[in-house]
Amino acid sequence: MHVGGDIMEQCACYIYQFNDLILHFSFITIPFAMAIHTVLIAVVAIYLLLLLFKKLRSAKVKLPPGPYGVPLVGYLPFLGRNIHRTFMELANIYGPIYKLSIGQKLFVLISSPALAKEVLRDQDITFANRNPTIAALAFSFGGKDIAFTPYGPEWRMLRRIFVQEMQSNGNLDAFYPLRRNEIKKSVRDMYGSSGTPVDVGLLAFASVINMITSMFWGGTLQADNGAAINAQFRDAVSELLVIWGKPNISDFIPFLAMFDIQGVERDMKRASRWIEQIFDIVIDQRIQSNNLLKGQATKKKDTNKDFLGFLLEFKDNVTGKSLSRAQMKAFLADIVIGGTGTTSTAFVWTMAELMLHPEVMRKAQDELLEVVGADNVVEEYHSHKLPRCEGDIEIAPAGPSLATSDSQLWENPNKFEPERFLGDAKDLDFSGKEFHYIPFGSGRRICAGLRLGERMLMYTLSTFLHMFHWNVPDDQIPDTEEKFGIVLEKSTPLIAIPTPRFNNLKFYE
Template sequence: MASNTDNMSSSTICGPWSWFCKGDQDNEDMLLPIILLAVSVTILGTCLFQWGFKKQRETADKLPPGPRGLPIVGYLPFLGPNLHQMFMELALTYGPIYKLSIGRKLCVIISSPALVKEVVRDQDITFANRNPTIAAKTFSYGGKDIAFQPYGPEWRMLRKIFVREMQSNANLDAFYSLRRNKVKESVNETYRKIGKPVNIGKLAFSTVINMISGMFWGGTLEVDTEIDIGSEFRAAASELIEILGKPNVSDFFPVLARFDIQGIERKMKKATQRIEKIYDFVMDEWIEKGGERVESEAKNDQRKDFMHFLLGFKEQDSGRSISREQIKALLMVTFPLPPLYYYESCKPKWTVTII
């Protein structure tokens, strides 16, 4: 009876691990491979960890110095409103080139004229590609313009069309009378406000945008239509640039991009659609009037608005054809944003009173 009781007790204690409690030859044969597997996994995990740590150190050794920041968020909590002053202070500490982790983004800051020359001129092809924000990628139709499109044949084609033809000296000189008339209109508008304060920053901004819109489609639209379209264009572009200037947490933490927590992508799509309707209207007007007739009128006037150039390349089969989205992306990024961005970010408040 005692022997049976001992056997039952031993069986109860071992339970499902009874094979481990038994010392027969078969169980010992099973135990050996398990031990070897555990040792192999441990050794492999240790080697992988050491290899990853070594690669991380090698990558860190190739990067310039910089502040460490905090885990996950990096240096983001320490960024202040005056970024130029903060960058200058960091340059005094770490030198003319240093790294800065902002969220999950690793940035390299350069503050030396010699290094800037090296990046933007001597090694321009190496640094040609851009990493657009979510908002920028949205209004440029996924980066189909010359600002955010990756360096390659399409980018070179767009740049050639833009620089050599649209922005040629002959075509820009032909727009001299248009630019002069827009300046005269602004001066006349100022004189009509004698005795009232005039916001010089807003006046300069409005003058530049009027000149740009005239160069966009000045030969395509009637005068009254151009005025209405220009007014809508300025309002829509102002909304777009306001959204573009807002910081987006999804840009610093790409894993959150799918959730669009701040609604930046959704708002940008709506603002882009407003400008897109204007571009579509102007393109349809150009096509409806007949491209050849408009081209003939442009030759008599000795100048072509930018719509003439871009739509003239749309239907070509010579390898220089560009899509409708590329046209809108090129116009979207190249022209309204620089003056709008300056105005919205600086908000000049200088005012004078005409006596």
Template sequence: MAVITLYTVLIAVVAMSLLSLSFKKLRSTKVKLPPGPYGLPLVGYLPFLGRNIHQTFMELANIYGPIYKLSIGQKLFVLISCPTLAKEVVRDHDITFANRNPTIAALAFSFGGKDIAFTPYGPEWRMLRRIFVHEMQSNANLDAFYALRRNQVKKSIKDVYGKNGTTIDVGMLAYSTVINMITSMFWGGTLEGDIGANINAQFRDAVSELLIIWGKPNISDFFPFLASFDIQGIQGDMKRASRWIENIFDFVIDQRTKNNTKISNKDFLDFLLEFKDHETGKSLSRPQIKAFLADIVIGGTGTTSTSFEWTMAELMLHPEVMKKTQEELTEVVGDANVVEEYHFHKLPYLQAVVKETLRLHPSAPLLLPRCPSQSCTLGGYTIPKGAKVFLNAWAMHRDSQLWENPYEFRPERFVGDSNKLDFSGNKFHYIPFGSGRRMCAGLHLGERMLMYTLATFLHMFHWKVPDGEKPDTGEKFGVVLEKSTPLIVIPTPRLNNLKLYH
């Protein structure tokens, strides 16, 4: 115990000294930093953040304005919550803010920050983005993988039908459906039978564990000099979970290359193994292939499944919207057919429902932070090099100066002329997937999976909450913005042709 106390004292002394030096340096430069609250010595504002920090950040914006700073440990955070300043970040100074400052956990699962989400801006990142966004997620490729997605959704329909009249956890339904779609698109028919089922089960467990670990606050992210101590054990846990996933990737890649397996439906692994850059003629290395696969599963699983659950919760709270959505599906799809992806463009009201859900419940309420590569000026204030800059999409989406009755769930605001508001990030008051060079790279795939699963389950089933219960919209901040309590519902078949459920 005495040794631990001594270490604690030494760490505190070193930290206080470093913090003091950093404050002296800032004062000596006489730069005009954004306003912000005072914190405590050593820890800054860390003790006052609370559990739902996106809500705390919005409250602080109401006090200090659309741009303010927070000192959290040794890190300087800058929070932005107005479209004008967001535009300065992602368009006017886009290259300056085109880098990330990944957490220690993020570095562990992204192969040292070498994936598309965290690779520093430059030629390598541009190549990765071109491959991931414009080639892997081209309409032609996503169409080619549709049969793989469709098979997994059909299996989920059958599972839900088997639970007719009993309660199910919507979040778990969405998570299992989405991750099964993703693993199917990863390696398709490479793994069959018991081996395939076992690998997919291991993969689901590993991804679940990784997302839980990533969501834990890590004191080493705020005090980098503590990283080598791994006080909370988060680095070690993340490395173990990442190795677990990496071993699964290696096994599947080895199976494909060793057996030279050819399958009728191509998958992402086929694409990555066969890829050659048309500019350089180079193939992808194995670490690059695994980084791409990791990006898809980490970026797609939690965001898509939580968006599904949030949408269902809002529909359960607004039965008139549910009724209108299902009537549109019946009119477009027909009560003797199942939903197909080609129906999407004929479902404007469902699209509006999804947009409104993501306005109120963006998967990443603060988006991924940006890190300026040099000191610059935003809104008349100096933003030092290396600061962590967050765009508070959650706050902008609930700003009464930007939205009429912002706390109301009203999909009609996205219907008609307003329907032109999309996920591209070109309208800076609506950026659920970010904007600019570093916006969400998996947008096209994520949007397809979300629309397909929602349209299918809304068309195939009626949904109700157990008697005497009512869904809530309490939030839980983490890697993604989750519901604080699971949504439990009871499904019953909606279509008369029961053969469609098998």
């Protein structure tokens, strides 16, 4: 904002003239003159700040209503641990649009479909850019990945590669054997834990991250080396998600960023370097393998059928350019964030609600028996023939979101009712067209991994519901309290006991 340009020029002129003047006095030393000069600059700065505040008070800026905070930190001390709950309470007081000062930043929050449409669809170019956190900048190569690249030609190119080509139906179908193999391994491991309590969150995370690593570089790593690298990668991603979920005061009070008081930037850079080193190892191995294959007369058709193979072979149809190593690593990193925590957390919420509503779980398993049968395992092509299972997972990822939505739009918004997505509502579109239900967002910044996330979640959930009975230990009741973070996790781990539904051992081998 321009404030008193003529005044600032005059002040600068007076400072320099005064500096020359005082140096003409013999009794004034250079250090003393510098001290006077510094004080004068400080006085002028305070004067300009006062002018700025006066201008802001006099300006007729139309802002929505909102609560008052305290100097310097705004409303930050009153947010609490579950920020989304605080936002809901404030919306009930101030309406569907209100302002909120957090630290030194001013936010405007909206909570109605009409306003969501205005922001995400009608004016989406205006709101297309994102304000990355310090942790996001540390992870995303300085905000150069698809999630945080500013809207423009480069972002459009990255989005087209990621959505239309990298995750085309043809490519996702080609990668299905990799996902299927990892799910079979998870079923086998779960069969070995039959009758004993297991952490459902760890099961979901391991299954999803194994599918992702397999799709990343399934055709690259040898068995022993691959197992070690995949284990390191799981640990690195798990740590990264924890760091990313930490609230960082430096994001709201920027002048504190240089101190990194909570160590978020330091820890994120360390975790990101760990992941980047793994990417470099795998890319180097794939390049070496490709060079060896070039000298062979024949090449198997399915060699390198994974994301890494696609990225290495990609050439833009318009420019003819290949992807840089940094761009390849950014694509892989985006899938890590977009595909692990979100999918595994949605799986956990669904299972928690199903165990709280055993009659709903029974109906979903009956549907699986009818569609898949007792002599077959679930395949991805079954997904669209399972409306009840699909209804379960459609409400689970949006569960807390439904609670913050207008009760006039959702009947019993706090209640787990898969039926709201069945019957006449079974075609409810979650691809960003229905603004009272946008679990993946909408507009230009809609979730880039929507297709892959939908496939992995539906396939994983339906498989484990079909293959196992699930019960809570000692008739315990799973809680539904939330923990705010990069994704809205359960506040406590979900513990359950799986038992096989079928006697056919080949299903579990």
